[in-house]
Amino acid sequence: MKIRYLFYLALLAFIVSCKPEVNEFTPSNGSADFKTYVALGNSLTAGYADGALYKSGQSYSWANILGQQLTTVGGQPFVQPVVTSEFGVLPGKRKLGFSVDCLGVTSLGPVLDNGELDPWSNHIDYTVNNLGVPGAKVAHLLAPGYGNAANLQAGLANPYFVKFAASPDISVVAQAMSMSPTFFSLWIGNNDVLGYATSGGAGDVITPTEQFGQYYNMLAQTLVTGGAKGVLANIPSITNAAFFTTIPSDVIDIPDSPEGQGYLAILNGEHGYAPYNAFMESKGLPYRITFSIGPNQMVIQDPAMASYGLPAQLQIRQMVEGELALLTLPQDSIKCATWGSAVPVPNQYILTQAEIDNINAATIAFNNIIKQTAVDNGLAFVDFNAIMVDISANGLIFDGITFSTKFVTGNLFSLDGIHLTPQGNAVVTNYFIDAINAQYTAQIPKVSVANYPPIVFP
Amino acid sequence: MRKITLFLLSSLLFSMTIYAGGYQVRLQGNKQNGMGLVGTSLNMGSSSIFYNPGALSLMKDKLHFELGASGIMSNVDFQRAGSNENYQTDNPMSTPFYVYGAGKINDMIAVGVGVYTPYGSTSKWEDDWTGKLLIQNIALKAIFVQPTISFNFNEKFGIGAGFILAMGDVEINKALNYSGDANANLKGSTTSYGFNIGAFYKASEKLAFGVDYRSEIMMKMKDGDATFTVPTALQTTIPKDNKFDAELPLPANLDFSISYQATEQLLLAFELDWVMWGTYKSLDFTFKEQGALLNSTNPREYKDTFIPRIGAQYSLNDQFQLRAGMYYDQSPTNEKYFTPETVSLNTFAYTLGLSYSPIEKLSIDVSFLQLFGQTAEKEYTPSNFKGTYQTIVYIPGIGVSFKF
Numbered sequence: 001m002k003i004r005y006l007f008y009l010a011l012l013a014f015i016v017s018c019k020p021e022v023n024e025f026t027p028s029n030g031s032a033d034f035k036t037y038v039a040l041g042n043s044l045t046a047g048y049a050d051g052a053l054y055k056s057g058q059s060y061s062w063a064n065i066l067g068q069q070l071t072t073v074g075g076q077p078f079v080q081p082v083v084t085s086e087f088g089v090l091p092g093k094r095k096l097g098f099s100v101d102c103l104g105v106t107s108l109g110p111v112l113d114n115g116e117l118d119p120w121s122n123h124i125d126y127t128v129n130n131l132g133v134p135g136a137k138v139a140h141l142l143a144p145g146y147g148n149a150a151n152l153q154a155g156l157a158n159p160y161f162v163k164f165a166a167s168p169d170i171s172v173v174a175q176a177m178s179m180s181p182t183f184f185s186l187w188i189g190n191n192d193v194l195g196y197a198t199s200g201g202a203g204d205v206i207t208p209t210e211q212f213g214q215y216y217n218m219l220a221q222t223l224v225t226g227g228a229k230g231v232l233a234n235i236p237s238i239t240n241a242a243f244f245t246t247i248p249s250d251v252i253d254i255p256d257s258p259e260g261q262g263y264l265a266i267l268n269g270e271h272g273y274a275p276y277n278a279f280m281e282s283k284g285l286p287y288r289i290t291f292s293i294g295p296n297q298m299v300i301q302d303p304a305m306a307s308y309g310l311p312a313q314l315q316i317r318q319m320v321e322g323e324l325a326l327l328t329l330p331q332d333s334i335k336c337a338t339w340g341s342a343v344p345v346p347n348q349y350i351l352t353q354a355e356i357d358n359i360n361a362a363t364i365a366f367n368n369i370i371k372q373t374a375v376d377n378g379l380a381f382v383d384f385n386a387i388m389v390d391i392s393a394n395g396l397i398f399d400g401i402t403f404s405t406k407f408v409t410g411n412l413f414s415l416d417g418i419h420l421t422p423q424g425n426a427v428v429t430n431y432f433i434d435a436i437n438a439q440y441t442a443q444i445p446k447v448s449v450a451n452y453p454p455i456v457f458p
Numbered sequence: 459m460r461k462i463t464l465f466l467l468s469s470l471l472f473s474m475t476i477y478a479g480g481y482q483v484r485l486q487g488n489k490q491n492g493m494g495l496v497g498t499s500l501n502m503g504s505s506s507i508f509y510n511p512g513a514l515s516l517m518k519d520k521l522h523f524e525l526g527a528s529g530i531m532s533n534v535d536f537q538r539a540g541s542n543e544n545y546q547t548d549n550p551m552s553t554p555f556y557v558y559g560a561g562k563i564n565d566m567i568a569v570g571v572g573v574y575t576p577y578g579s580t581s582k583w584e585d586d587w588t589g590k591l592l593i594q595n596i597a598l599k600a601i602f603v604q605p606t607i608s609f610n611f612n613e614k615f616g617i618g619a620g621f622i623l624a625m626g627d628v629e630i631n632k633a634l635n636y637s638g639d640a641n642a643n644l645k646g647s648t649t650s651y652g653f654n655i656g657a658f659y660k661a662s663e664k665l666a667f668g669v670d671y672r673s674e675i676m677m678k679m680k681d682g683d684a685t686f687t688v689p690t691a692l693q694t695t696i697p698k699d700n701k702f703d704a705e706l707p708l709p710a711n712l713d714f715s716i717s718y719q720a721t722e723q724l725l726l727a728f729e730l731d732w733v734m735w736g737t738y739k740s741l742d743f744t745f746k747e748q749g750a751l752l753n754s755t756n757p758r759e760y761k762d763t764f765i766p767r768i769g770a771q772y773s774l775n776d777q778f779q780l781r782a783g784m785y786y787d788q789s790p791t792n793e794k795y796f797t798p799e800t801v802s803l804n805t806f807a808y809t810l811g812l813s814y815s816p817i818e819k820l821s822i823d824v825s826f827l828q829l830f831g832q833t834a835e836k837e838y839t840p841s842n843f844k845g846t847y848q849t850i851v852y853i854p855g856i857g858v859s860f861k862f
Contacts, residue, residue: 020848022537022544022833072542096691108691400591400841401635411635433540445541448588456637457689 027072030442032229033182034075038129039063040141040176040223041187043419044428045132046160047080050095050110051416052088053134053160054118060422060452063130063185065429069444070183080130081164084122087115090159094415096408096457102336108458109408110415124164127179131172133161137191137207138215141172173222184223184230185432187382189216189370193362194238198418200326200348201355209365216366220373231380231436234367239324239356240392242407243417247325250295252340260293267291267341273299276314283308287317291341298325298340301347304354316344324351327407327417380439382431398427399450411454422452481579481598481800482709482733483554485528488857491825492811493769494783496727498656499668499715503859504558507572507606510656510670510715511618514560514608515568519861526823526857527555532849534581534801538588539835539844545587547801552580556857560606568608572620575601576672577708579800590633592841593799594641600626600677600708604654614660622652624708626677630799636688644702644743646682650675652708664719674710674737679703684745701746709760710734723774729767735760735790757840759792769809776818781811781825796836801847803831820860827853 039045046053047061058064058080067078083089097111133140135158140146143156147165151157166175176184192212195204223230238244254260266272273289280287285308289299297318305315319325329349333339351359367385374381388405390396391412396403403424404410407417412424420428426449433444487505490497497509503522506513534547560570582595601624608618627647634640656670684700715729738760745752769783787805789796796802811825831849838844 018850019533019546020535020831020850022535022846022848024537024833024835024846025540025542027542098691397840397842399588399843445543446538448538448541448543450588450591450635451586454635454637457691 025445026443027445028443029073030437030440032436032440032442034070034073035182036129036179037067037070037075037078037183037185038176038179038181039067039132039185040172040219041132041185042136042191043132043134044190045130045185045187046134047130047132047425048134049414049416049419049421050093050113051414052091052093053083054088054093055083055086057088057093057414057422058083060425061130061132062420062425062428062432063132065425065447066185066432067129069429069433069447073442073444075183078129079127081124081128083118085116085118087113087117089118089163092117096415096455098458102332120159120163122163127166128164129179131176133158133172135160135191136172136188137195138188138212138219139207141188141219142215144169144171144174146171147175173219177222177226180226181223181228182226184228185233186219186223186230187233188219189235189366190238192366193235193359194418196355197238197351197359198243198326198328200350201352201358202348206358206362207366209362209369212366213369216369216373220377220379224377224379229379229440231382231432231439232370232374233382233432234370234385235363236384236388237363237392238418239351239359240388240405241418242405242410242413243327244324244351245405246327246407246417247329247331248295249319249321249323249325250297251325251334252291252296252298254291254293254296256293263341264291264293272342276316279314289316289318296341297321298334298345298350299343300340300345300350300352302352303347304352319350320353322356323353324356325349326351378439380435382435384428384431387431396427399448401449401454403427408455414455421455423449423454426452481577481802482711483530483576483578485530485554485853485855486556486574486576487524488526488528488823488825488855489771489781489811489813489859490769491528491827491853491855492781492783492809492823493727493771494729494767494785494807494809496715496717496729496767496769496783498670498713498729499658499666499717499727500725501658501666503861504560504570504572505556506608506618506656506658507558507560507570507604507620508556508574508576508654509713510658510668511606511608511620511654512616512656512658512670513668514570514606514618515562515566515610515616516608516613516658516660517560517562517568521559521561521862522859523559523861524857524859525555525557526855527553528825528827528853528855529553530851530853532851534798534831534847534849536589536798536801537846539837539846543588545583545589547581547583549580549582552578554578566610568618570606570608572604572606573601574604575599577626581799581801583798585631585633585639589798589843591635592632592797592838592843594631594633596628596630596799598626598628598706600624606654616658618656618658620654622654622673622675624650624652624675624677626650626706626708628677628679628682628706634686634688636692638689639687640689641687643685643687644682644704645685646679646702646704648677648679650677666717668713668715668717670711670713670715672711674734675708676705677708678705681746695748695751697747700748700752703744704742706741707737709737723772725771725773727769727771729769731765731767733763733765733790736762738790756797757792757795758797759795760790761792763788763790771811777815779811779813781809781813783809783811785809791836794837794839797838798843798847801831801849803834803847803849805829805831805849819862820858823857823859825853825855827851827855829853
């Protein structure tokens with residue numbers, strides 16, 4: 001008897017057996033057509049990370065992640081110009097590893113990975129949707145021959161574009177238009193200030209605003225000619241990137257020890273900066289260099305001081321609060337070669353306040369142009385500048401992952417301090433999706449940030 | 459045969475599953491299970507040890523034993539906010555059980571002991587699911603042992619009290635946001651104490667009232683084992699083996715119940731259970747080593763709930779009794795702090811039951827419950843983790859009772 005009831009019970013359980021199913025979200029393209037999506041931009045769009053364009057990093061480009069999501073709302077497969085090497089094209093990528101500094105101290109930090117670089121001989125002959133070119137500025141996307149190997153020597157071509165240019169003299173934007181895009185993303189302009197910023201204001205010039213506006217409008221006008229819809233993104237507040245915020249300006253730490261006291265006496269004495277201070281005072285200039293026990297601002301070269309008629313060896317001063325030291329500043333030179341104290345830090349490792357002001361002014365001017373272009377053309381728009389300012393101040397949390405602009409531990413920036421981690425790319429993709437969904441009343445599904453890799457620890 | 463049964467019991471018993479309100483599991487008698495889990499105003503024999511010790515001294519039989527178990531088969535579906543990605547739990551079947559024995563010493567006093575499992579939670583998500591940084595899986599188990607004494611003043615009114623020895627253990631796995639399969643495994647067990655008191659009043663042949671209070675039991679985990687799997691480079695910062703302290707409240711219950719013998723065959727019963735979940739404010743972990751880095755405070759901010767229940771029993775003849783019931787169990791969770799570790803949605807349930815007595819001394823009791831968690835979008839704001847959950851749970855149960 002008992003067995004019979006058990007049987008009935010089992011039968012009942014079987015009959016009603018059904019699984020719960022949540023179905024709250026239906027992907028939809030809204031008023032946009034995502035059939036052929038092309039991504040135009042720079043290294044961020046290309047999927048550059050850890051100081052190189054390498055295979056898995058490229059696969060986590062936000063453009064690729066977005067391209068995959070768009071396939072749920074009518075998009076054709078998104079094709080990238082695939083890099084075959086995990087070490088990268090051109091410079092090799094960094095990884096986290098242990099290195100020994102000049103003091104014999106072992107620490108964890110970015111070190112060069114090893115492997116074989118992507119072979120240059122392989123030209124990519126298939127049609128690609130990701131036209132992001134590392135290093136490209138606004139003007140470059142319009143330039144015929146930017147992908148012509150013959151122009152490399154003259155600096156008029158970009159090796160990354162050479163690799164996948166459909167023909168030698170095609171421009172990036174012309175290659176995009178040859179695909180008759182129905183949807184595009186354009187995230188360009190960062191390098192129009194970033195090149196200046198990452199070289200400490202020494203190795204590049206900021207694009208004049210008028211020129212930027214002219215080129216940016218030409219680009220946007222070209223892209224919308226076929227009736228394509230699209231999304232524009234502005235220039236993040238780049239001086240908040242880990243590349244500029246990791247090394248503090250007061251990194252010269254003089255210990256309260258006999259050695260420290262001795263060094264202090266030298267720095268402040270007649271064989272140190274006392275004559276400099278006396279000279280500046282005699283000229284009525286406000287510059288003084290003084291050291292004390294504890295953290296001290298670095299002594300740097302500042303060529304802008306030439307305006308006071310000072311000779312090159314006196315165009316030096318201590319940094320002031322708010323000025324930035326770049327991630328490229330060799331740490332061993334600080335620790336063991338008296339850089340920043342006895343030896344002034346070369347200009348290319350520092351952003352002075354005047355340089356920061358130039359960067360900020362240009363960024364604001366360029367971003368006004370980008371915003372206006374989005375409004376004028378009814379395009380979706382992502383304000384990464386505001387987003388980055390917000391993350392820098394408040395951090396961001398997503399699926400239990402805490403993001404900040406801090407180097408390595410912040411999860412956002414990869415090991416070059418400028419480009420994104422895979423999780424950072426996923427966050428960026430979701431911002432793009434929000435903007436596109438809002439502008440075109442579409443329902444593109446967002447991605448799960450936790451499904452993407454964090455920074456890899458050994 | 460007995461060996462096999464014991465083996466089955468020991469392998470199945472010790473895991474619970476998610477189940478309606480928080481992590482409470484009220485499957486402590488297969489007769490009551492069939493009647494919407496109403497029990498405090500019923501006198502079904504030795505299971506009164508759990509439902510109302512006050513009724514024990516008024517039970518009809520001199521000696522009464524019950525034992526039984528249920529099989530909880532639960533499924534959760536989760537869809538991320540703003541996405542069509544769905545994730546399901548893969549919860550193992552879990553088996554709360556009960557064993558009671560009670561006897562009357564004289565007309566006024568009865569004593570008994572019960573072993574039962576009123577709290578538990580097992581949620582098993584895929585190791586790499588989207589919420590892995592919040593929870594991969596959790597298994598929370600508690601076994602209560604309750605010696606009980608009951609006393610009646612007359613044939614109508616009885617009171618009773620039991621001392622509860624609670625043994626609990628918990629195991630939690632969650633992923634850490636480092637490369638590889640970085641993970642934290644937390645395991646701990648503890649013993650704690652509480653009590654269960656009740657009063658039973660049989661106003662007439664037809665009408666009975668019951669009230670029962672089970673105290674809160676704070677499960678305090680001391681020196682639980684924490685195992686961190688992290689990349690080698692981080693092992694100096696996050697030691698592999700660590701100890702942790704945590705505490706989890708098993709909330710107090712205050713149950714009010716009325717039963718009414720409408721006809722000779724038909725018994726109706728109503729109950730309102732006040733579950734004092736408001737005590738569960740936060741789940742905090744304190745670690746012995748690297749506390750500054752690893753300690754965490756995880757707000758829960760549960761609120762008290764009131765569960766209305768209704769149940770009916772129809773006696774077909776001397777051999778068969780049919781039962782049915784339903785209840786509505788509110789989620790005790792807070793709008794801002796709904797975590798996938800305990801997927802507790804507002805839940806409607808219906809219950810069915812059947813007893814068969816092949817001989818007078820023996821009754822075989824089966825029950826079946828189906829629970830529907832109402833689809834709802836929920837969020838755990840500290841982790842910015844948001845999505846829509848739905849649950850469906852099936853619970854068949856079987857038990858036997860003997861009387862002498």
